Amino acid sequence: MQGVSSIFKDESKLDMSYVPRDLPNREKQLKKLKNHFSGTLSQGISRHVLLYGDIGTGKTVTAKRFCQMISADAKKSGKEIKWARVNCMDHLSPNTILSAVFEELNIRIPERGFSDEEMLDNLRRYLKSRSAHLILILDDVDAHFKKYGCRFIYSLTRFNESFKLKGYEGLSLILISHDNLLERFNPATISSFGHTKIEFSRYTCKELIEIIKQRVNLAFYSGKVNDESIKLIADIASVWGDARFAIELLWKAGKIAEENEDPEVTPEHVRAAKADTYSVITESKLKYLGKHEKLVLLAIARKLRKTGKAYLRTGEAFDVYNVVCEEFGESPRKERQFLDYLKRLHGYGFIDLKISGAGERGRSHLISLPDIPARVIEEKLREMC
Numbered sequence: 001m002q003g004v005s006s007i008f009k010d011e012s013k014l015d016m017s018y019v020p021r022d023l024p025n026r027e028k029q030l031k032k033l034k035n036h037f038s039g040t041l042s043q044g045i046s047r048h049v050l051l052y053g054d055i056g057t058g059k060t061v062t063a064k065r066f067c068q069m070i071s072a073d074a075k076k077s078g079k080e081i082k083w084a085r086v087n088c089m090d091h092l093s094p095n096t097i098l099s100a101v102f103e104e105l106n107i108r109i110p111e112r113g114f115s116d117e118e119m120l121d122n123l124r125r126y127l128k129s130r131s132a133h134l135i136l137i138l139d140d141v142d143a144h145f146k147k148y149g150c151r152f153i154y155s156l157t158r159f160n161e162s163f164k165l166k167g168y169e170g171l172s173l174i175l176i177s178h179d180n181l182l183e184r185f186n187p188a189t190i191s192s193f194g195h196t197k198i199e200f201s202r203y204t205c206k207e208l209i210e211i212i213k214q215r216v217n218l219a220f221y222s223g224k225v226n227d228e229s230i231k232l233i234a235d236i237a238s239v240w241g242d243a244r245f246a247i248e249l250l251w252k253a254g255k256i257a258e259e260n261e262d263p264e265v266t267p268e269h270v271r272a273a274k275a276d277t278y279s280v281i282t283e284s285k286l287k288y289l290g291k292h293e294k295l296v297l298l299a300i301a302r303k304l305r306k307t308g309k310a311y312l313r314t315g316e317a318f319d320v321y322n323v324v325c326e327e328f329g330e331s332p333r334k335e336r337q338f339l340d341y342l343k344r345l346h347g348y349g350f351i352d353l354k355i356s357g358a359g360e361r362g363r364s365h366l367i368s369l370p371d372i373p374a375r376v377i378e379e380k381l382r383e384m385c
């Protein structure tokens with residue numbers, strides 16, 4: 001075992017391959033799957049479905065969790081549902097897909113290999129001998145489809161017919177793709193596959209917060225990740241609605257806090273984690289800023305680092321800007337001009353602005369630093385101002 005962490009209770013819960021028991025905000029999709037496959041569970045009827053949506057919307061994890069559950073349910077009633085997931089990016093051709101299935105199921109293949117037909121026959125025999133039903137998840141099936149079209153998918157939907165499987169044994173498909181692939185299937189495949197599709201939309205910020213909180217509880221000791229950090233992670237990842245990016249940021253922020261021997265994960269660690277992921281930012285970009293734009297940015301960075309918060313109100317930022325100007329012997333510009341600087345910094349992507357409702361000075365914005373740890377900006381700007 002490695003050195004004991006004071007931050008992580010169980011880092012493996014942040015692995016991409018980890019499948020949580022509950023999937024917040026994917027209850028509806030799971031329920032649809034359950035309904036769709038109810039005849040499979042009771043009688044071994046083959047059903048097929050397409051899951052589609054953007055990256056990080058939980059397609060893979062939902063398919064896996066569903067298969068775990070249905071196969072446990074089958075076992076309870078003395079039946080067997082096996083499942084296998086093959087990623088078609090790694091296994092493009094029908095033969096490599098089937099080899100991967102055999103490997104998952106621990107079926108031995110002769111050294112010389114099998115033709116596709118022989119593979120399918122062997123798979124049928126295997127399932128028949130066990131009276132087992134197989135749910136095959138073809139993940140990222142777009143990759144396969146692009147090169148091979150519908151042919152192989154069609155033959156899988158006909159798996160049962162061509163061998164007269166009559167009992168519980170048989171094969172069902174869960175296809176996972178980026179967009180609605182059914183639109184591109186030929187009529188024969190559609191009529192054999194069916195029309196069932198389940199959409200996975202991008203997660204909203206609020207949904208991501210729930211997902212992150214679950215991982216925080218599973219992976220971290222209590223009180224180690226504060227709410228500001230969770231909100232900031234969700235905010236950053238909600239641009240893409242991507243839970244994968246959110247979990248990656250959470251993990252990296254935790255590692256950075258651990259390396260620095262800091263007692264908890266703060267927004268500053270989250271910013272560092274993001275900068276680590278996207279090393280976009282840089283002196284070259286900062287060089288294009290005018291003197292006062294730099295001073296405004298420096299003021300924001302300094303305040304955020306010192307307070308350890310994720311957000312700062314425009315009023316507060318203006319006050320610190322005045323202090324910074326004094327320090328650098330510059331006379332501060334008026335507030336209106338200051339607001340223009342903020343807009344420009346936002347346009348360049350250095351800061352994020354969110355309307356925060358009424359502030360002390362009328363309508364106010366919340367400012368955050370999306371890309372860069374405040375400390376890094378501060379150091380770079382201090383050299384430049």
Ligand SMILES: Nc1ncnc2c1ncn2[C@@H]1O[C@H](COP(=O)(O)OP(=O)(O)O)[C@@H](O)[C@H]1O
Nearest residue numbers: 016023024026055056057058059060061243244
């Ligand atoms: N609703 C959710 N609850 C918990 N974790 C989730 C949820 N959705 C996605 N995740 C996690 O986010 C990461 C990306 O999900 P994944 O299923 O791989 O997305 P996709 O296959 O759509 O690209 C995985 O680590 C997964 O466990």
Ligand SMILES: [Mg+2]
Nearest residue numbers: 059060061139
């Ligand atoms: Mg996936």
